Amino acid sequence: MTTFTIGDTDFLLDGEPYQILSGAIHYFRVHPDQWADRIHKARLMGLNTIETYVSWNTHEPVRGEWDSTGWNDLGRFLDLVAAEGMHAIVRPGPYICAEWANGGLPTWLTTDTSLGLRSSEPGFVREITRFLENIYEIVTPRQIDRGGNVILVQIENEYGAYGADKAYLEELVRVTRAAGITVPLTTVDQPQPDMLRNGSLPGVLHLTGSFGSRASERLATLREFQPTGPLMCSEFWDGWFDWWGSNHHTTSPEVAAQDLDDMLAAGASVNFYMFHGGTNFGLMNGANDKGRYSAITTSYDYDAPLDEAGNPNAKFWAFREVIAKYAPVPDEVPADPTAAPILEVPLEATGDWLAPLVREIQTTEAPATFEQLGQDGALVLYAADAPAGLFAVDEVRDLAWASVDGTPVGRMSRREHEHTIALPSAGRLELLVEDQGRINYASRIGEHKGLIGVPTVDGAALTGWTATPIDVTAVAASVLEAAPAPAAAAYSGTVGLRASFTLDAASDLFLDTDGFGKGYAFINGFFLGRYWQNGPQRTLFVPGPATRAGENTVVIVELENVTIPSVRFLASAELGYLED
Known part of the structure; x- marks a missing residue:
């Protein structure tokens, strides 16, 4: 033994x-x-x-x-x-x-x-x-x-x-x-x-x-x-x-x-x-x-x-x-890395992926947290009838995009300590809230996500909320199957995009997200992760086993805007600017 x-x-x-x-x-x-x-x-x-x-x-x-x-x-x-x-x-x-x-x-x-x-x-x-x-x-x-x-x-x-x-x-x-x-x-x-x-x-x-x-x-x-x-x-x-x-x-x-x-x-x-x-x-x-x-x-x-x-x-x-000064080191060394395939193919838009989602009808006095909804995913869509005025909430965890009757009116970011937004008119207020990542250190581990506290407009409580959990993976699948939308030079808001590309053999790839705003990327149904123009990271690593010889598909679930409607793969990673 x-x-x-x-x-x-x-x-x-x-x-x-x-x-x-x-x-x-x-x-x-x-x-x-x-x-x-x-x-x-x-x-x-x-x-x-x-x-x-x-x-x-x-x-x-x-x-x-x-x-x-x-x-x-x-x-x-x-x-x-x-x-x-x-x-x-x-x-x-x-x-x-x-x-x-x-x-x-x-x-x-x-x-x-x-x-x-x-x-x-x-x-x-x-x-x-x-x-x-x-x-x-x-x-x-x-x-x-x-x-x-x-x-x-x-x-x-x-x-x-x-x-x-x-x-x-x-x-x-x-x-x-x-x-x-x-x-x-x-x-x-x-x-x-x-x-x-x-x-x-x-x-x-x-x-x-x-x-x-x-x-x-x-x-x-x-x-x-x-x-x-x-x-x-x-x-x-x-x-x-x-x-x-x-x-x-x-x-x-x-x-x-x-x-x-x-x-x-x-x-x-x-x-x-x-x-x-x-x-x-x-x-x-x-x-x-x-x-x-x-x-x-x-x-x-x-x-x-x-x-x-x-x-x-x-x-x-x-x-x-x-x-090698302290222990034996093998004679063998790793092979030199090879450049990944460089590709570019146009993206096809399928329109607003958020619009067709069925909204929840259950109402609550205050917005339910992700945890109360049983949502372990990234997104929840909150909605309530709101008057014009200054909307405020105790805290946004972690990023919220606001619209009134479908018209965008602003964004609130936890990182920027933002928790108010002006509502220019009365109407149906929708807030798409993203959990950007759960705390992994110190006393805030396990904190709840979503809109925290009772929201107000001009100091008066805003009640009667609905909350719709969104499965990003299911959204990506729907984008892949949806009818195409009219082509454009750029796209704004919650848009789904897709493309097909061909490989001679399965290969590691580096998906270039320059020209995208913020969202999620998938290759052949494999969830690569989040991207954000906020940087520093520009490329998403695509592991070779997630690809295949022949036709491959890419799906982009965008939250903000796309200024370059094509998908590009680079020869190596681009992880951002270094500190001076």
Whole structure:
């Protein structure tokens, strides 16, 4: 039986010192047909381990409807890691942050305001126990002491930055051990005294750190709170994420390589966050709000050593060179990337996709939230009869387009702290509200979406609301089947567009969204994600397995305007301006 344990100064593999050289790949951010390729390239950089979070909200989007197939086949992902001769680290949370919608927690869970999130409150513990037992059914038989490759399991995630409920951590340990997990258990926190103190159970959980610079200093702080055993940076932030309305974030390969060298020279183990970031396909991007709401982009390239399309960049080679000083690195190297097909075909409009939708007839005094409607999608259409005057609402979460009797009258943005709009005339007020991404960090996790509070016009309550949840995927399907509309040089408002194009073979593509306003894109029914002219991201990554030889279809569900009515595919990604 192979063993993996924690010694006085090192991790021990069958009793011998072992330095973990790990990289993060989130199976839920990568097309399953491309998992093996990304894992193989991690080994070629010199890594011996793959780490992944587990996303509860993709495994169980509806309470009681558990899914571990396809994109959610964690077992297959771990088996592919093993087939590459690599170990695995699993971080099931249940909270994962990860710039992922709701920090990985299902919306049906956070809708229940009686649950004390990330605490020992009994109702929350009951739900997470059920989730963890489902995950551990997959992980337990794949542990290294049972012939598998899983060497570590993490408890919670940067909990010291959120709370200090030791009973909660103890309960997570109890459930984990009761489910048959026997490998060492770890925690991760930023190396700040309060966080390390709050997020740990000394003698029970092995502390690791998360940081992206000043490695020697951070490891010294970690050592104060983890006086024995191996040091590990289990989130070495080798890049950073992007959010809409900002620039594309990159970091220096040379500086990151030096920090890596410092860690490995000190004997520390490391997990690159990320080795390969992947993509927030569909509507799964998260958001942050530290006084200003910022929704994460569809791309999760992260400026990681393997880019969004799975190609090595300068960091890959810089890190490989450093790793070669401390561990064997394969002679094989990844093949040079090839340019994606360049195409342009005209888009055919199918008219206003919003107009034919059947409106809900149930009325409420105040607008129902997305959660009250059971809406886990991006859009809800609210409507009420309104007089002329100044419309106001406590908060818009997150973006609202207003019209009166079908005539646009303005927009309100949460990011800009806008919550009023002038209504020039009386009539039927409609507000199309978009959830731009669920908060993934700190105390606002689980917040409700929609129009928050009782709206007023000139200070008087506006009641009698209807609310129509909109399924974006169903809208895309209807656009594909709808009759064509008259062609135009540009289109305004909620318009559907489609096109067909031909490929000689299935291929990764980069869909250019320049000329589109804001909306959602689909290839052959596969939901690529959101686009927005607000940037920085200009292209959407299309994974090759979503395409096919012969005819392919693209559907655009637009919310604002289209100034270039054609669909173009570029040779490589365009992720936006860099910071000066």
